[in-house]
Amino acid sequence: MTTSTRPWGQRTPADTKHDIELGDRFAPLLDGGLIPAIVTDRHTREILMFAWMNEEALERTLTSGYAHFWSRSRNKLWQKGEESGNRLAVRGIHTDCDQDVLEVEVEIEGDGVACHTGARSCFYREVEIDPTAPRPFALKRRNLAR
Numbered sequence: 278m279t280t281s282t283r284p285w286g287q288r289t290p291a292d293t294k295h296d297i298e299l300g301d302r303f304a305p306l307l308d309g310g311l312i313p314a315i316v317t318d319r320h321t322r323e324i325l326m327f328a329w330m331n332e333e334a335l336e337r338t339l340t341s342g343y344a345h346f347w348s349r350s351r352n353k354l355w356q357k358g359e360e361s362g363n364r365l366a367v368r369g370i371h372t373d374c375d376q377d378v379l380e381v382e383v384e385i386e387g388d389g390v391a392c393h394t395g396a397r398s399c400f401y402r403e404v405e406i407d408p409t410a411p412r413p414f415a416l417k418r419r420n421l422a423r
């Protein structure tokens with residue numbers, strides 16, 4: 278195995294749970310080459326979107342200051358907002374206890390919306406649970422902060 282030039286630590290079999298959970302080394306687990314990235318609004322803490330990052334997307338996000346992702350459907354790297362102008366300026370990156378999920382804290386540029394539908398957040402609908410309704414799990418639009 279060659280030494281990685283990536284700007285973060287590679288996981289090795291020698292890493293202990295203690296190292297990963299309590300150490301100061303950023304060693305994210307890219308399971309199958311991908312890590313889930315939850316994008317949140319820096320000011321409201323609202324969840325804006327979810328996407329996957331591969332190693333290159335993570336590296337570009339870390340070095341450019343703008344969120345990049347890996348599209349599984351298009352099989353390509355993309356920068357969020359490269360066409361719409363609604364780029365995501367990274368203000369912080371967090372990882373969870375076992376370092377297999379990222380939270381990317383952003384400020385949205387352009388129109389200030391994160392979703393391609395024009396909604397501020399991709400999570401603009403709620404599954405309404407009503408066992409007595411003809412459709413017990415209907416989708417309802419949520420009121421989100423703007």
Ligand SMILES: [Zn+2]
Nearest residue numbers: 392393394399
């Ligand atoms: Zn969306």
